[in-house]
Amino acid sequence: MSFNPADKIQDLQYFGEFGGVNPSISDSSTYTFLSAKTMFDTFEGNADGCYLYSRHSSPSNLYLGEALAAMEGTETANVAASGMGAITPVLLQLCQAGDHIVASRTIYGGTYAFLKNFTPRINIQTSFVNITKLEAVEAAITENTKVLYCESVSNPLLEVADIKALSELAKKYNLKLVVDNTFSPLSVAPAKLGADVVVHSLTKFINGSSDTVGGVVCGTQEFIDQLRNVNDGASMLLGSTMDSLRASSILKNLRTLHIRMKQHSTNALYLAQRFEEDGLKVVYPGLESHPSHELFKTMMNPEYGYGGMLTIDVGNLKKANELMELMQHENLGYLAVSLGFYKTLFSAPGSSTSSEIPEEEQQEMGLTDGLIRFSIGLDNDIERTYSLMKGCMKKTKILL
């Protein structure tokens, strides 16, 4: 039987204490023990199933973590207060002063800034490479390298990482492969392709309602236990814990992720094909013109498509801004930086979400200032959306 992440999520059911179809929310920061000995054992990590304090774990957070682990096919998972609250502890847990990371140069701006500006303060150095060039990745590995870091589908350029090949490299040099799968939940299951740790910003497609930030780390029981260790666990000690009420609401939204991803993907593929036919410079993994289209096909779970993200290069920032303002005016979407919402969201990453990346480096990686990143919404009539968007492109002289 094939691994279908949506079925794995649906097969998991937790009941509330009164038989509710949703689990009860654990509205407590601290938990009582019947005996003093059990409290001591819990501190030592030897009392499975006992809760201690909600920064360490809580029932609501565990329910959400287990559902996400089922989705990614990992042993377990730990949820966090934000995507960055998941990513930063993972890197700090895996690396010490003197260690080195090889990372894709096209990654989320915040992750890039953390590796470029923050971790050097504790003498963790990072080499940024073109992740689609395996020779470049291998050449950057040094004897101090501990981690290979990439995004399955990168932000904002939509480069696709060859996770299988990268995991072979990681094994060869005894590194941990950490993959951020925020752009392609359900479509790609990195752990099934050999990733050691999978991280997500739940803020985006997984929660899907743009009402909260959240994150998750999916991995082995051993690694998640290390992150949560009361003495030296980065998640436990840095404290980016998700609140139980939020964990409960994200779990409920997760139940419809498969339906939403199919609609995001169908709509994005439709627009990508139409706008490419119109002669625009469109990047979308579902287009044959995408340099990694064939690779993506070998990695994907075909039911969920190529995802909801696409980019269009309209030439320059002035035109990009005009177009985005006009599309917002016509209620086709919102000028906003996030993604995975029911409504289309768009932004010019060069001057917003990727502005942490210096201009010369943006140029080198092909991040032009006329690039617009679209997170395509759940529009019911995408043909109508297309014709209205095309009208905006004509008005701004992007299309003749």
Ligand SMILES: *Cc1c(COP(=O)(O)O)cnc(C)c1O
């Ligand atoms: C948004 C995002 C993050 C950071 O997540 P937050 O929830 O904002 O902290 C990390 N990686 C990717 C790919 C993202 O899009």
